[in-house]
Amino acid sequence: MFEEIRNSDIVQERAILVGVYGPETPRIQAEEYLDELELLTYTAGGKTIDKVLQNRMHPDPSSYVGSGKLRQLKSMKGEKNIDTFIFDDDLSPTQIRNIEKETQAKVLDRSGLILDIFASRAKTAAAKTQVELAQLQYLLPRLTRFWTHLSRQQGGIGTRGPGESQIEMDRRMIDKRIATLKDKLDKIDQQRQTQRKGRSEKVRISLVGYTNAGKSTLMNGLTDTEVLAENRLFATLDSTVRQYEIGNHEVLLSDTVGFIRKLPHDLIASFKSTLDEVRECDILLHVVDASSRVVQDYIDVVDDTLEDMGVNDKKSLLVFNKMDIIDSHRINELKRAYPDAVFISAERGIGLDKLENRIKELIEEDFVTKTMTIPAAKYEGVAFLHREANILEKKYEGSDIKLTFSIDKADLMRLNAILDNIDTAESVM
Numbered sequence: 001m002f003e004e005i006r007n008s009d010i011v012q013e014r015a016i017l018v019g020v021y022g023p024e025t026p027r028i029q030a031e032e033y034l035d036e037l038e039l040l041t042y043t044a045g046g047k048t049i050d051k052v053l054q055n056r057m058h059p060d061p062s063s064y065v066g067s068g069k070l071r072q073l074k075s076m077k078g079e080k081n082i083d084t085f086i087f088d089d090d091l092s093p094t095q096i097r098n099i100e101k102e103t104q105a106k107v108l109d110r111s112g113l114i115l116d117i118f119a120s121r122a123k124t125a126a127a128k129t130q131v132e133l134a135q136l137q138y139l140l141p142r143l144t145r146f147w148t149h150l151s152r153q154q155g156g157i158g159t160r161g162p163g164e165s166q167i168e169m170d171r172r173m174i175d176k177r178i179a180t181l182k183d184k185l186d187k188i189d190q191q192r193q194t195q196r197k198g199r200s201e202k203v204r205i206s207l208v209g210y211t212n213a214g215k216s217t218l219m220n221g222l223t224d225t226e227v228l229a230e231n232r233l234f235a236t237l238d239s240t241v242r243q244y245e246i247g248n249h250e251v252l253l254s255d256t257v258g259f260i261r262k263l264p265h266d267l268i269a270s271f272k273s274t275l276d277e278v279r280e281c282d283i284l285l286h287v288v289d290a291s292s293r294v295v296q297d298y299i300d301v302v303d304d305t306l307e308d309m310g311v312n313d314k315k316s317l318l319v320f321n322k323m324d325i326i327d328s329h330r331i332n333e334l335k336r337a338y339p340d341a342v343f344i345s346a347e348r349g350i351g352l353d354k355l356e357n358r359i360k361e362l363i364e365e366d367f368v369t370k371t372m373t374i375p376a377a378k379y380e381g382v383a384f385l386h387r388e389a390n391i392l393e394k395k396y397e398g399s400d401i402k403l404t405f406s407i408d409k410a411d412l413m414r415l416n417a418i419l420d421n422i423d424t425a426e427s428v429m
């Protein structure tokens with residue numbers, strides 16, 4: 001009995017997905033987008049019953065699709081017992097209101113859906129605060145609709161929404177909450193900056209990429225840890241950092257939130273603290289799901305998002321993942337198109353050695369090998385080298401120590417400052 005009630009509670013919301021195609025978005029691309037929207041809907045706990053695409057020059061400003069299509073949606077709602085229409089683009093408050101009025105169903109747009117997923121998946125305090133901030137910023141311009149919606153539920157059809165003054169009051173309340181959340185995020189930000197300072201000597205590598213590309217699986221494969229990886233979008237919402245070694249280099253590898261086409265702008269802004277890990281790293285590993293039909297689209301979305309975040313001059317390596325599920329013909333095609341990329345299967349552990357070698361090469365690009373004879377009195381310099389450099393050879397010559405080491409160029413400058421330019425220094429490379 002109890003079980004039955006539980007089951008009826010978790011009946012999935014039944015949704016129809018709606019998109020448009022036309023001169024700017026060819027049909028095949030629009031179909032791919034709706035497939036992605038279906039995965040988003042599934043991630044949010046909904047079930048896609050049908051997908052509807054309309055050929056239009058532009059989305060209709062008052063109702064996104066044309067009025068004929070809107071009537072069709074309405075009749076589909078009755079026939080297929082639909083709860084919700086989910087639109088692939090962001091809708092204006094007016095569009096949402098008009099579509100809801102005509103179809104008498106719940107209407108969601110892409111940003112609303114993504115925010116909902118983020119809200120349900122946020123686990124850490126930081127992620128929760130960041131999502132709430134983005135949600136309120138999304139809600140603010142839509143407040144009128146929100147209220148008419150509420151009052152309809154409370155007072156039945158025909159009840160008028162609350163007066164302007166009540167909306168105004170609510171707006172002020174939300175503004176206040178937004179300010180509080182921003183304060184809270186500033187504090188989290190400061191804490192994280194302090195944490196990051198403490199580990200500045202290590203090479204920092206960030207995994208970035210489209211959601212579901214396999215970033216967390218790769219993190220697990222490289223570092224032998226267990227971060228959550230699953231076939232839903234946005235499995236990871238906060239960043240996780242793991243220390244690990246490549247060659248002789250100590251590396252901090254971070255896994256973070258994935259990107260998606262049309263990620264709501266408020267969301268990127270409020271995830272600043274999480275994404276600082278990416279902003280401040282030395283090397284980006286851009287993970288791509290090679291089994292996708294639209295690989296370059298995914299790469300572009302990630303590159304554009306990085307640019308929006310102000311990240312554009314980092315060393316980066318393209319990593320094509322999921323090689324185990326694509327055929328050799330396609331692999332060759334990709335290898336020709338992306339000659340500098342590394343091809344792996346994070347899940348099967350294929351190609352990880354090669355990937356590590358490439359990472360090592362990238363790290364060492366910035367390294368120089370030096371031999372120096374350091375007088376024992378300059379022990380601070382010796383200590384610095386033990387901390388920051390790879391010591392390749394060490395010989396005692398009387399009270400002096402002769403060291404051969406490889407070191408990051410920036411650290412070499414710091415070393416020179418410490419040693420006050422010892423004149424016995426000689427370069428090997």
Ligand SMILES: Nc1nc2c(ncn2[C@@H]2O[C@H](COP(=O)(O)OP(=O)(O)OP(=O)(O)O)[C@@H](O)[C@H]2O)c(=O)[nH]1
Pocket residue numbers: 209210211212213214215216217218228229230231232233234235236237256257258259321322323324325344345346347348
């Ligand atoms: N076939 C195959 N599947 C893989 C591979 N790597 C990851 N996957 C699957 O892809 C899905 C997503 O993997 P995740 O590691 O969670 O992806 P992510 O990039 O961290 O995703 P988000 O955190 O959601 O942005 C999971 O179902 C993995 O099992 C691979 O090499 N081959």
Ligand SMILES: [Mg+2]
Pocket residue numbers: 215216217228229235236255256
């Ligand atoms: Mg992940």
